[in-house]
Amino acid sequence: MPTRRQFLRNSAWLAGGLLLTPEALMANDKTSSLMILHTNDFHSRLDPFPDNHPKYPGQGGIAKLKTLMDEVRSQNDYCLLLDSGDVFQGTPYFNRFGGVPEFTWMNMAGYEASTLGNHDFDMGMEHLAALIQNHAKFPFLNCNYNVEATPLKDLIKKRLVVRKGKLKIGITGVGVNPEGLIPQHLCKGLLYQDPVAKVQEQADILRKREGCDVVIVLSHLGHEYPSNQISDVKLAAATHGINVILGAHTHTFLEAPLGLTNKMGETVLVNQAGWAGLRLGRIQLDFK
Amino acid sequence: MxxxxxxxxxxxxxxxxxxxxxxxxxxxxxxxxxxxxxxxxxxxxxxxxxxxxxxxxxxxxxxYRDTLLQFTTTVVGKTDTGYFPERPSGNLGNLCADLTFAYADSLLKKRIGLPLDAAVLNLGGLRTALPSGSITVGNLYEVMPFENTEVLLKISGGAMDSLLRHIVKRGGEPVSGLKIEVNEKQEFIAWIGNNRFDSRRDYWIATSDYLMNGGDGYNMFRGALEMIATEKTMRGIFTEGIRAETAKYGIVRKRTERRIVYANEAAIPKK
Incomplete structure (x- = not known):
């Protein structure tokens, strides 16, 4: 997407020039600012990549991620730490310990919510249900998987409202179509529903009924596809009332969040932080 | 700020x-x-x-790490170059497909006295690159973390045609025993072994149970005529294959050749 990136870069230069002075002079009122930190497609990457890894030597790992998180937290009064799914599968940690150290790490790091990625089903729904019940201190959010007829019943929440200072933040989650992706025996009884309609439904509830100031979607749909498959970019354009979409699944590295336009002509930020804990995504929301 | x-x-x-x-x-x-x-x-x-x-x-x-290190540090083989998962074809895909092929070929000859025709994997299943140097059990867990097993499927010529089309549509996949040339109009010519693809005959194909069950859109495998389950994990087959090849040649062979070629590289479908 060179065009969009180019556009963003150009507007950034322009906006940077225009806003440099007031922004630099303005005292940072921390109480009116929210820092969103996020990861996706962690894939059991608790350790850094090996030093002889041809692509990411020595990069990643929870010990370094925690250092970065602590640093950001020490400089921001209000932080929100979120994940967009596929926490599991990718290193022997998962094969040997079945996801316990991954969830323990997320508890220790203070994750406030995650969503279901396709690989989170890799050891079956009974296994996942037991893990969520016994080891996760944070909720799993998804609004387009009907799991009533599965072991995940009552363990997946459609939405979450978090308060940070005066701010009320609404969060929901959305999952990718499991057809041809998750082996059928691993997701038996799960009903996939239209992401756009279901996300819109939750965004409306969070805005109107819950009175949220900000609405965030944890998405495992994937950033963008050449086909007409639903993606974060398409979801952003087809909905309204959403401020931020935190993506996953396509392991997309973005230089910075994309500012896209929603159905009502408003801005939605869409971001994805690569994969494997190689990046810690950041979005700052200021209320003035 | x-x-x-x-x-x-x-x-x-x-x-x-x-x-x-x-x-x-x-x-x-x-x-x-x-x-x-x-x-x-x-x-x-x-x-x-x-x-x-x-x-x-x-x-x-x-x-946790100490427990893993008891088995992940075992060296199984040696390489002198990095192996990368790439489309339309790449050395990691070639290697994994060859090892899948070799295991299935010997099994099929033993069971029914026939050679295997081809092996097809999904690139999405090969999760990361393999380093240059000593290859450990841990490296192979990272390339192939899944517990998928190898299966042998006899498919009709019609299903083989769908398989070839699907591979071309996906911008290439790891293959062995198979070569595909795609022209400017996205039409293709395929060779299986040394022969041109023939839609009138059946083919024995080695793959993973993930693809057999329709994973990544490989629905043509669902109509397979016969199936032999190996009950060996793909990772186990890669591990043993790398070990055997290193024992035989001192190093894993390079396999840089392009098995799937698009005349117009710019028109390769992006998966």
């Missing part, structure tokens, strides 16, 4: 610093339902090799 520590500053490359710096300064001051909401698009922090590790996390992970 938020700013980076020295550590973080070092780790982001110059390009990102240049773009990111202005992005950070720029407030995408556009409201979205909420009054007076301003977005600051910040570049992501990089967990680079030189970031200081948090000691609490290191302590938490140690007992």
């Amino acid at each position: 938020y700013h980076f520590s020295q550590n973080c500053r070092k780790c982001v490359n110059l390009y990102v610093v240049r773009c990111g710096f202005l992005l950070m300064l720029s407030v995408l001051a556009l409201s979205c339902g909420v009054k007076n909401l301003h977005y600051k698009a910040l570049w992501p922090l990089n967990t680079a090799a030189d970031i200081r590790p948090d000691s609490t996390m290191s302590r938490f992970l140690k007992p």
